[in-house]
Amino acid sequence: AQEKIDELTNRLKKYAHQYYVLDEPVVSDAEYDKLLQELMELEEQHPELKHEDSPTGRVGGEPLDQFRKVQHDVPMLSLSNVFNEEDIRDFDRRVRSGLGKTPTYSCELKIDGLAVTLKYEEGKLVLGATRGDGTTGEDITHNLRTISSIPLTLNEPVTLEVRGEAFMPKKSFERLNKEKEENGEALFANPRNAAAGSLRQLDPKIAAKRHLDIFIYSLGEYPEKELNSHHEALEYVSSLGFKTNREAHHLESIEEVIEFCESWQDKRADLPYEIDGIVIKVDSLEDQQQLGFTAKNPRWATAYKFPA
Numbered sequence: 001a002q003e004k005i006d007e008l009t010n011r012l013k014k015y016a017h018q019y020y021v022l023d024e025p026v027v028s029d030a031e032y033d034k035l036l037q038e039l040m041e042l043e044e045q046h047p048e049l050k051h052e053d054s055p056t057g058r059v060g061g062e063p064l065d066q067f068r069k070v071q072h073d074v075p076m077l078s079l080s081n082v083f084n085e086e087d088i089r090d091f092d093r094r095v096r097s098g099l100g101k102t103p104t105y106s107c108e109l110k111i112d113g114l115a116v117t118l119k120y121e122e123g124k125l126v127l128g129a130t131r132g133d134g135t136t137g138e139d140i141t142h143n144l145r146t147i148s149s150i151p152l153t154l155n156e157p158v159t160l161e162v163r164g165e166a167f168m169p170k171k172s173f174e175r176l177n178k179e180k181e182e183n184g185e186a187l188f189a190n191p192r193n194a195a196a197g198s199l200r201q202l203d204p205k206i207a208a209k210r211h212l213d214i215f216i217y218s219l220g221e222y223p224e225k226e227l228n229s230h231h232e233a234l235e236y237v238s239s240l241g242f243k244t245n246r247e248a249h250h251l252e253s254i255e256e257v258i259e260f261c262e263s264w265q266d267k268r269a270d271l272p273y274e275i276d277g278i279v280i281k282v283d284s285l286e287d288q289q290q291l292g293f294t295a296k297n298p299r300w301a302t303a304y305k306f307p308a
């Protein structure tokens with residue numbers, strides 16, 4: 001039974017990674033569900049052989065009786081906002097004067113969800129928390145463990161922290177509101193509220209049914225790994241097993257940044273999730289450290305917000 005459970009668990013973890021993280025399913029849903037059912041039955045007969053990161057655990061455990069507050073080792077800051085081409089050029093001017101040179105930029109989609117932080121110790125998920133007020137958040141590990149695109153164990157036994165945006169895809173949002181309407185319940189106003197509402201539950205079985213997803217966008221504590229740029233950091237977290245958004249682009253000039261921002265204004269309607277802007281970051285980590293932070297925001301990043 002032990003090797004059957006190990007073989008099934010490893011196979012299902014690989015299938016889940018392909019499906020939920022890489023969006024490249026290698027087996028049919030029916031095949032996946034059949035194997036999952038088989039593993040569940042084996043784990044029921046031999047609970048002591050169940051892997052702690054088994055895919056069967058994504059259904060959520062027992063409800064908590066209250067939320068625990070957590071202090072963020074590194075504050076979760078917010079981004080300054082820019083609203084038009086002139087603002088973007090002002091941001092670029094400030095950056096160039098701060099650096100005394102012209103940097104390259106990383107641009108990525110600003111997902112309209114909920115900022116969360118994930119801490120791993122020796123490759124195991126130990127804490128998932130909301131941003132809260134930036135210094136103190138809520139422990140929602142029990143809910144985040146049900147999101148299949150969040151790895152419970154990493155490909156390397158590293159100790160690190162990553163941050164990302166948890167969100168509800170448009171299709172899941174529409175389906176949820178349709179259910180609510182049929183049950184005569186109040187509807188969620190938008191996917192962001194639906195994601196926040198799902199993650200602020202004490203009972204993880206609720207979040208488990210909400211088809212939530214996540215894109216990781218930054219690496220907090222830098223492990224001993226030698227990294228020089230933001231886009232390299234994203235490649236590294238992706239290699240560990242995290243889900244990153246493929247529309248992250250390393251651009252050579254602010255002209256390209258402006259073009260990128262304007263191009264996604266209309267294109268966003270075709271995305272399977274909502275975005276409310278584009279995040280513009282100085283790409284070199286050394287340049288980021290040179291520019292530092294104001295009390296509230298990084299000086300080396302800003303969020304271009306689409307007109308409402």
Ligand SMILES: COc1nc2nc(N)nc(N)c2nc1C
Binds near residue numbers: 077109298301
């Ligand atoms: C470096 O700090 C940040 N980076 C970000 N990146 C993306 N893609 N989306 C965000 N919402 C975001 N928020 C913050 C505070």
